[in-house]
Amino acid sequence: MEPKIVTGEGGYALDDVPHFSDYLTNLPTYPNPLQTNPSYSVTKQYFVDFDDTVVQKAVQHKDGPRGIHFRRQGPRQKVYFKPDEVTACIVTCGGLCPGLNTVIRELVCGLDYMYGVKNILGIECGYKGFYARNTLPLTPKTVDSIHKRGGTILGTSRGGYVTSKIVDSIQDRGINQVYIIGGDGTQKGASVIYQEVRKRGLKVAVVGIPKTIDNDIPIIDKSFGFDTAVEEAQRAINAAHTEAESVENGIGLVKLMGRDSGFIAMFATLASRDVDCCLIPESPFYLEGEGGLYEFIGRRLRENGHMVIVIAEGAGEKVEERDPSGNKAFKDVGLWLSFMIKEHFAKTKLNITLKYIDPTYMIRAVPANASDNVYCTILAQSAIHGAMAGYTGCTVGPVNGRQCYIPFYRVIEKPNKVVITDRMWARLLSSTNQPSFMHPPKGAIIEGKQDEVVLSESAAEESNENEKCTPTSTSLSIHDNHVDDQYSMSNGSSELLLK
Numbered sequence: 001m002e003p004k005i006v007t008g009e010g011g012y013a014l015d016d017v018p019h020f021s022d023y024l025t026n027l028p029t030y031p032n033p034l035q036t037n038p039s040y041s042v043t044k045q046y047f048v049d050f051d052d053t054v055v056q057k058a059v060q061h062k063d064g065p066r067g068i069h070f071r072r073q074g075p076r077q078k079v080y081f082k083p084d085e086v087t088a089c090i091v092t093c094g095g096l097c098p099g100l101n102t103v104i105r106e107l108v109c110g111l112d113y114m115y116g117v118k119n120i121l122g123i124e125c126g127y128k129g130f131y132a133r134n135t136l137p138l139t140p141k142t143v144d145s146i147h148k149r150g151g152t153i154l155g156t157s158r159g160g161y162v163t164s165k166i167v168d169s170i171q172d173r174g175i176n177q178v179y180i181i182g183g184d185g186t187q188k189g190a191s192v193i194y195q196e197v198r199k200r201g202l203k204v205a206v207v208g209i210p211k212t213i214d215n216d217i218p219i220i221d222k223s224f225g226f227d228t229a230v231e232e233a234q235r236a237i238n239a240a241h242t243e244a245e246s247v248e249n250g251i252g253l254v255k256l257m258g259r260d261s262g263f264i265a266m267f268a269t270l271a272s273r274d275v276d277c278c279l280i281p282e283s284p285f286y287l288e289g290e291g292g293l294y295e296f297i298g299r300r301l302r303e304n305g306h307m308v309i310v311i312a313e314g315a316g317e318k319v320e321e322r323d324p325s326g327n328k329a330f331k332d333v334g335l336w337l338s339f340m341i342k343e344h345f346a347k348t349k350l351n352i353t354l355k356y357i358d359p360t361y362m363i364r365a366v367p368a369n370a371s372d373n374v375y376c377t378i379l380a381q382s383a384i385h386g387a388m389a390g391y392t393g394c395t396v397g398p399v400n401g402r403q404c405y406i407p408f409y410r411v412i413e414k415p416n417k418v419v420i421t422d423r424m425w426a427r428l429l430s431s432t433n434q435p436s437f438m439h440p441p442k443g444a445i446i447e448g449k450q451d452e453v454v455l456s457e458s459a460a461e462e463s464n465e466n467e468k469c470t471p472t473s474t475s476l477s478i479h480d481n482h483v484d485d486q487y488s489m490s491n492g493s494s495e496l497l498l499k
């Protein structure tokens, strides 16, 4: 997809989104029906000014360039569809996330109530539903209370993506607005659908709505469902804390989701204050020796008598296989760490009691909380305004708190990860007072992918010069599996084969 960059004075650049007029000529336009809609008659200004844009980096140096901007979302004066001409469809793909049903509801209600669109189809079970399933007609009445339920009423799936079959189905069904709700993989698929639609010269708007509890989609402030997931994780952390403080030398260990991005673990830790140590994929760690996890556990237990550890599923990078979409699927890092800690302290005089809690699916299967519900409404309405105005090939989302249209290629080029040299991780380290694992002793076995340590741009430059920011001292070797792949739980109840 060719970037559409519009430059201006003072180093201003608009990273614009595609529009029907880029590849279709002489399309008729119509006055936006919102002009006569009672909901909008109270607003001072019905429409967003064509030249309104939102800056990507809020913090600017006084002498620096104005930088990259994105097109501001909102209703436009002219629309490219008459209401009865529209056949819209909605699809949800990837893993579950709180708020999916709210977005579906708000798309259906928004299309109908704001623009008078009645013909709205639900695509069942993700991308493959386009060609393998019948559609589900959606009306404000049928979706009225779905936001109170977790999951997605449309169903979802991984894999099953075949561009030509999907676009054939769009064409055959006369669909001209496609709303695609999903994570990074889904947005990649949406981008390819958009390119195929454009190649075929179809007047079909393809708009993505970013979804993921992992918060791994770049550019946007955060993805919907993330706050709810962090809130739900508190229940598991509270339970782990209660268990740990009720016994002598109690350790509560909680595993949270996050394949490559440790945002849930980081924010759940910051929110809780009962967590003593947070382990994420972006920050490789080590167990033995000075500054290692065992030493820290021993110290905390001696000082406080108990401790809580939160670990993200991708920390330590124990990859087992791939899911149908090609994503990494991990061995249970929580079980592995439980085993390692128990084994280590069995050899010492410290008699520990460790309880392991795995709430991973519970935190994403719940309905959205109040703030995520509001956020979902704004996303859905932004998507509708964009599609009606002829924008396509884009994702909607907030940048510095203002909703924008962002070209697909910007949200799929690289995942959003915790930058361990940025302030947020420093805040966490200061809050838990845990080791940073930045200075492993010689010969320490590092858990996790050192070559993927994420540095902020400035820190990366600095580190290239003096190599002081990464735990990648050349004396270290990466050992992904330094314990036997096969080991038994110390409670003896089950033997685990983690291969």
Ligand SMILES: Nc1ncnc2c1ncn2[C@@H]1O[C@H](COP(=O)(O)OP(=O)(O)OP(=O)(O)O)[C@@H](O)[C@H]1O
Binding pocket: 093, 094, 095, 096, 126, 127, 128, 157, 158, 159, 160, 161, 182, 183, 184, 185, 186, 187, 188, 189, 190, 192, 211, 212, 213, 214, 324, 325, 327
């Ligand atoms: N590069 C790609 N090109 C086309 N389609 C893709 C691509 N990557 C993933 N998809 C499709 O997108 C859908 C969802 O992808 P995936 O399972 O990775 O979830 P996701 O959207 O990243 O959501 P999450 O990771 O938050 O659960 C799947 O049907 C998958 O086949």
Ligand SMILES: O=P(O)(O)OC[C@H]1O[C@](O)(CO)[C@@H](O)[C@@H]1O
Binding pocket: 094, 095, 096, 183, 212, 213, 214, 257, 258, 259, 313, 323, 364
């Ligand atoms: O079991 P599933 O559905 O493949 O989902 C697991 C993955 O989905 C997510 O919740 C979202 O990508 C990840 O955190 C997790 O690794």
Ligand SMILES: [Mg+2]
Binding pocket: 094, 183, 184, 185, 212
């Ligand atoms: Mg994903």
